[in-house]
Amino acid sequence: MPMSPNPGAAQVPSLGRATPPSDKELVLKVIPMPADTNGNGDIFGGWVMAQVDLAGAVIPARHVQGRMATVAVNEFIFKQPVRVGDILSFYANVTRIGRTSISVQVEVYAERFGAQGQFVKVTEASLTYVAIDDTGKPRPIPRQG
């Protein structure tokens, strides 16, 4: 697999070492590539947001059982930069299930290139998804159980 780690990564200390949450589900793992960088050489925030949107949709998809759309990014915090070669782990849990919408909290942890096994929290976000029908209008979320 082509891998071109940030050459400066080895000099940057792993600030804010953290433990991944035990009350959230691991919904995605991905390693960003050089094509995902911004002008600073870090990973472009829009790329991180897209991954969080995908990861956040996993648990709502089980509830919604059909089409859905992201209606809101209620909060998004970039706590630390993401770098090429980091292993990113996305953890999520449901915070609210409404009539047609479902909200989730997503936390993203990085294992820095060359320091795998040590986790740094890089991003946290809150998003809301809406179940939609064939015409794109909100529909009730099926009740489970």
Ligand SMILES: CC(C)(COP(=O)(O)OP(=O)(O)OC[C@H]1O[C@@H](n2cnc3c(N)ncnc32)[C@H](O)[C@@H]1OP(=O)(O)O)[C@@H](O)C(=O)NCCC(=O)NCCS
């Ligand atoms: C999602 C969409 C169908 C909702 O339609 P709408 O007429 O605005 O829906 P409503 O006002 O009835 O709200 C639907 C639900 O979303 C919730 N909602 C709406 N805006 C919200 C916000 N800013 N934050 C949190 N929840 C919100 C409402 O509370 C409601 O939830 P509930 O039924 O559980 O109480 C419509 O806004 C849409 O198509 N948006 C574009 C979606 C999209 O393209 N997403 C990808 C972005 S690139």
